[in-house]
Amino acid sequence: xTPKERLLGAITGSGIDRIPAAPLIGNFAGRMAGYTVNEIxxxxxxxxxxxxxxxxxxxxxxxxxxxxLSIEAEAMxxxxxxxxxxxxxxxxxxxxxxxxxxxxxxxxxMPEFLKCIEHLVEKIGNEVFIGMCVPGPFTITxxxxxxESMVMDLVMNPDVVxxxxxxxxxxxxxxxxxxxxxGAIPLICDPIASxxxxxxxxxxxxxxxxxKEIVDExxxxxxxxxxxxxxxxxxxxxxxxxxxxxFLSVDANVNLKxxxxxxxxxxxxxxxxxxxxxxxxxSKEEVINECKxxxxxxxxxxxxxxxxxxxxxxxxxxxxxxxxxVEASEVYGKx
Numbered sequence: 001x002t003p004k005e006r007l008l009g010a011i012t013g014s015g016i017d018r019i020p021a022a023p024l025i026g027n028f029a030g031r032m033a034g035y036t037v038n039e040i041x042x043x044x045x046x047x048x049x050x051x052x053x054x055x056x057x058x059x060x061x062x063x064x065x066x067x068x069l070s071i072e073a074e075a076m077x078x079x080x081x082x083x084x085x086x087x088x089x090x091x092x093x094x095x096x097x098x099x100x101x102x103x104x105x106x107x108x109x110m111p112e113f114l115k116c117i118e119h120l121v122e123k124i125g126n127e128v129f130i131g132m133c134v135p136g137p138f139t140i141t142x143x144x145x146x147x148e149s150m151v152m153d154l155v156m157n158p159d160v161v162x163x164x165x166x167x168x169x170x171x172x173x174x175x176x177x178x179x180x181x182x183g184a185i186p187l188i189c190d191p192i193a194s195x196x197x198x199x200x201x202x203x204x205x206x207x208x209x210x211x212k213e214i215v216d217e218x219x220x221x222x223x224x225x226x227x228x229x230x231x232x233x234x235x236x237x238x239x240x241x242x243x244x245x246x247f248l249s250v251d252a253n254v255n256l257k258x259x260x261x262x263x264x265x266x267x268x269x270x271x272x273x274x275x276x277x278x279x280x281x282x283s284k285e286e287v288i289n290e291c292k293x294x295x296x297x298x299x300x301x302x303x304x305x306x307x308x309x310x311x312x313x314x315x316x317x318x319x320x321x322x323x324x325x326v327e328a329s330e331v332y333g334k335x
Contacts, residue, residue, distance in 0.1 A: 019333030026066030075108030136190030
């Protein structure tokens with residue numbers, strides 16, 4: 001099977017030859033191709049060439065476009081600081097009355113990422129799906145407002161935060177539709193909505209319905225919706241499933257067996273090899289052993305399972321460790 005056929009089979013339940021493997025490859029691809037993070041974050045052609053090169057080297061079952069989660073915030077008016085060996089960060093946030101709704105065709109770096117999608121769809125889209133990692137509305141709002149300040153304002157100024165989330169949701173819909181128009185599948189990443197930062201009560205009040213709106217927007221196009229929340233998502237798995245997402249992607253601190261028992265009849269599971277301790281710091285053998293355990297725990301999930309890293313592959317990871325995730329699925333993930 002091609003990666004595209006394999007992933008489609010996992011999503012639809014129509015049959016696969018092995019468990020798909022989809023390590024979350026982002027800035028790591030730039031390093032493999034000889035580019036800095038700064039270069040690929042600003043240049044859609046360099047980013048596309050990096051991801052194409054790394055795809056041909058690693059052969060994952062999904063290509064993931066990811067440099068950072070501040071693309072929308074920047075296009076809405078924030079200023080970013082860029083680095084050669086780290087993700088860009090917001091250095092100037094904007095208030096509610098300063099937010100502007102961007103045009104994905106011309107504002108900020110959005111056009112560069114649309115260019116990247118076009119290149120990848122043309123070059124390798126016939127054999128593998130192209131995923132565009134986009135922040136959920138709650139995370140966009142955290143980047144615009146300032147995450148620490150926003151968490152405080154969930155209590156102090158909830159109405160302001162809710163208005164900002166509305167604008168973030170509108171922005172997200174515009175951008176994901178532009179991405180889908182070009183052939184990409186949006187992959188929702190909502191790290192600021194993690195249980196490591198907010199309570200289940202706040203997730204339900206502030207993050208759940210906006211995420212549902214984005215999932216619905218993806219479903220309107222006949223595409224599957226994936227929701228990734230890193231950190232401690234254990235307290236909110238039921239709520240994450242309520243978004244209507246087809247697959248939930250989780251970090252290394254989640255017990256896949258317990259998650260399967262809790263929500264496996266509702267959603268597919270993606271995860272969750274430890275990106276730090278195992279992929280970055282561990283040996284190839286340790287990566288393979290952790291993959292074997294994940295496959296053992298979750299390969300029989302009723303709604304499907306995709307083997308992946310728990311979060312983005314660290315920049316300085318060893319190539320053989322990343323490739324080991326695919327190799328483990330080939331050996332131990334046969335159906």
